[in-house]
Amino acid sequence: MKFKNTFLLLFLLMISCGNSHVLQQDPEIMSKDVQDTIRKPVDKIVLGVDRTQDYISKLIDKKVAVVANQTSVIFKSDTSYTHLVDSLLNSKIQITKVFAPEHGFRGEADAGEHVKDGKDAKTGLPLISLYGSNKKPTKAQLADVDIVVFDIQDVGVRFYTYISTMHYVMEACAENNIPVLVFDRPNPNGSYIDGPTLEKEHRSFLGMHTIPLVHGMTIAEYANMINNEGWLSNGVQCDLEVVLMKKYSRNMEYSLPIRPSPNLPNDKSIELYPSLGFFEGTDINAGRGTEFQFQRYGAPFLDQEIFTFSYTPVPNFGAKDPKHNGELCFGEDLSEEPAPHKVELKWLIKTYKGTADKLKFFKSRSFTLHAGTEELRKQIEDGWTEKEIRATWQEGIEAFKSIRKKYLLYN
Template sequence: MGFLSIFKSTFLLWVLILSSCGNKMTSHKNTNDSITAQVPEPVLATVVVAANSTAEYLPLLKNKKVAIVANQTSVIFKKQGYTHLVDSLLALQIDVKKVFAPEHGFRGEADAGEVVKDGLDTKTGLPLISLYGKNKKPSDEQLQGLDVVLFDIQDVGVRFYTYIATLQLVMEACAKNNIPVIILDRPNPNASYVDGPTMEAKHTSFLGMTTIPLVYGMTIGEYAQMLNGENWLEGKKKADITVIPLKNYTHNTEYHLPIRPSPNLPNDKSINLYPSLGLFEGTNVNAGRGTEFQFQRYGASFINPSAYDFTYVPKPNFGSKYPKEEGKTCYGKDLSNSPQLQRVTLAWLIDAYKNTTDKSKFFLTDSFTKHSGTEKLQQQIEAGLSEEAIKKTWQADLDAFRKIRIKYLMYD
């Protein structure tokens, strides 16, 4: 495509964006929800997400049969709100054939772990193919007739957050079928550090498909390059990938996510605490699901009430139809005003375990092993090791990973 054609396509896109009201996320009343359809000016003035760099990827989609892996975060930003990537590409007459939907679905409304069904998008009429239902990897039949797959999903940089697993399986399927993958990069709000236990190969699952630390400090585009470069795809195949980069971004850039990346990460605080409080997902302790402060508190009915002065009662709500400890008074801690973290902390997990009245109720052993990536962490906590002692056992693996990671970093 010549320069004039690129200019016309890009100009048309921005005319459409500025003239439309956008495809705004469904509003859910939440007094603690800082994520809105209004994009903060500091974000617009600095970081440019790859989806906004239309001139770099429109020529790669022209006259191609396209599938898009997307959810509610797959948007092009403008000064007032945003327009969904799928809507914009259709308006530009890009031949979008289908949408692949990850965990939580295309519009981001399904519970964690809830099966996402195939169907039709009510707005566009496009076929929706679930990657969190009967199959988590696109089948050969589902990829048949496609020329290119476009991947654009906001990640939060935590290994058990399943979108990087979806990325890996999409890359594997496309490598097998010789279909190129274009990845539109987005900031990782937990990209400034590397920490946590490293996944052991024998425990890999959809909650962690590669031997990386709990927090890996990479954007989703950088991680895609690592999957290829380290031969981590099935059969050691390499996918034909093109990563459209971010602009004005470093790993230390503070970035507010204007759209909640999943139902139970409603704001910046929850995203910052998620690496640490997410480990409670492998226990019977409630981590705020069923409240408006998801991943900003923890508690359980079986924790000693004399140890805490904070209580709450989880109830079914948006994003959690059946929360742990539903309808029970939970004793625990409110962390919604805690300081910003630049590390994984085990302090709250250890504290909750120590104050559990019946320790046989605490761990969901198989789930905890899948979340932590190792059997050792549960054993260490049960043995009474301190946080400092436990974290020392992570260091050799973290140092080894940092040496691998540095080869694939695209940003300072």
Template sequence: MLTTLKNTLFALLLGLAACGSSTGQPAEAGTPANDPVTGANQTDAYFPLLRGKRIALVANQTSVVFRDGKEPVHLADSLLAAGMDLRRVFAPEHGFRGQADAGEHVQDGTDIRTGLPIISLYGTNRKPGPEHLEGLDLVVFDIQDLGVRFYTYIATLQLVMEACAEAGIPVLVLDRPNPNANFVDGPIMEDAHKGFLGMTPIPLAYGMTLGEYAEMINAEGWLEGGIRAELTVIPLQNYQRSIPYELPIPPSPNIPNTQAAMLYPSLGLFEGTTANAGRGTDHQFQAFGAPYLDPGHFAFSYTPRPNPGASHPKHEGVLCHGRDLRNVEPPRAVNLEWLIEAYTHRDPESEFFLTSGFTRHAGTAELQRQIENGMQMEEIRSSWQPGLEAFRAIRAKYLRYP
């Protein structure tokens, strides 16, 4: 079982990653010998590409340069300390410092540490406009992903690439490991349900790093109008997708540790239901529950309360019955057993599926119909296989890592 990060460590690292170093010196890159070397840590590979350029950075609290025996330095601070001409920051869902609730409108603003203007890509704009890119020579993208289609950082990546392609501005992606990179599973998103929770015809879990995925959407012509961005990826070193990756910094407020990250491909589907997936607790995406689930079947219970990242969780202040998954071995697949179990052992008078939201998360209306019709997990999984085989053939062209 992977060791999970404690919530106190979550708060500490979130602050460190957001604030960066106060030394005014360039980051001293370094990682333990057996750990993957992120793109951001390979300053010798990408600093020459940045010098003399007017730069924007797409980043959040995970965008750091790790240093041996020292606190990580935020990439924005690293670039400024190295004398780079960093003009502005684009912030994804949850904001530049990663503290906004899921789905919360994120405002434009100014970074209090650096004075850099922050342009939200999860507010009025989801895609940078020409005015946001004016005067830039390069956009750098560096965010920790989870490898799940409806985790919105990949939608932000795609829209940034699209805007930059339209404006003739190159994009540099600094790659990071994906804790769910070694499996491909789930329904393929259908064109009819394209949106910010799924912009390309990929499975729910697509088994690629952001760098690999960026190259795929670019080369496959999945940007609007088939245009292509001028794309450079700084790949990982010392990385194998088959080796489990422990997240050093929580990528969003409700993914507090690696256990949550690895359960998210399965429990994220609860976001399209009326059940709670641990929001409003200290075990987000490591449990599920609802007041209308049968307490005779589900022995575990909890009461969601407002907390950072969940100002108003589902069933706030109400006792929920469900299942505690903090100590289960995370599946290397999309596990539907918990979703089917919750649907089966609910009060039959209760509303369970939020049809529009569930369809957007699943990428298809078929999954809800299959569960409502009593299909079991393996039968449903069999229906995914033709689409998964077709996607694996496309994906294979862009895999950089064993």
């Protein structure tokens, strides 16, 4: 099953809340451009944020900062929902500010686009961007904060930057003796571990820790790993507490109710993102500028006798200036491709072989940061097969698994 790629759908389908907190419908939770078809998950998972009665007492009489975006939602029923920030305000919790990750608080900014500080139009709360030059909350920004709440939907891929934002939030709070409360959410790519392991010399906001590309952990499990493995600067440790989910298993099918970022509009894009994300470091368009982001790929220079599918990227929501804007691209449509449940290299290898001017294929620095290693580029340039490349990942994956198992909170 997959979402229909249509906008302006006003009724959300999702899970019931696992608590008695009264919620009110809020159809202005996000801009109409961000809204998309919403589906129920296979089971009625109780999210961490749903368990209001288990955490609200920790916030009473505290000055609270919230790290959130358009996915930070509490559902009471299929059509009754509210944003976490609005729910806390309704409960008379004193929120001093909202920290916003990449794409902003309402999820409207392009990937890599500068997100400005300002005020939320709905609540009047100060908004502080944690993307761009200010990735880590400053001491001054935390001066009027007693506790930080983090609730953002992740997709389980190392170069998806929300886990980097969480790292910096935890680090800043540890340095300023401020506790952090993380609400757990499912990982839609949580059933497997795969990909190259990050090398320390290629650490960046696209990958801060020596983990495989797909880590198979929930956001709370990952937070515990960051904290207890000494990955914060100078080995500082955060006063961290997590609110777990109920009725969740990492192997269950789970459909995200709201697109986690502008260019991941549906289940298929999220399933293919670990594989097609490599194209961000090449001259290949990965569907940005279409309604099938990360479900197709192409470029004007690919051989149309081999790559028979064609499309033309144009500016749209989430891509103001897509790669090969206005140019006819030849490539492949993957929108009906079965979920791979692994990092596929066949599309990357195929396009490299199909590119005449191979010196222009890789944007070396960008590709290395996405891959977390220089080896993948070299292996593809040297003609290694996918099987040969995958074999070189196994030592890093097994080493990570031995660490990961200490922090798993679900079956």
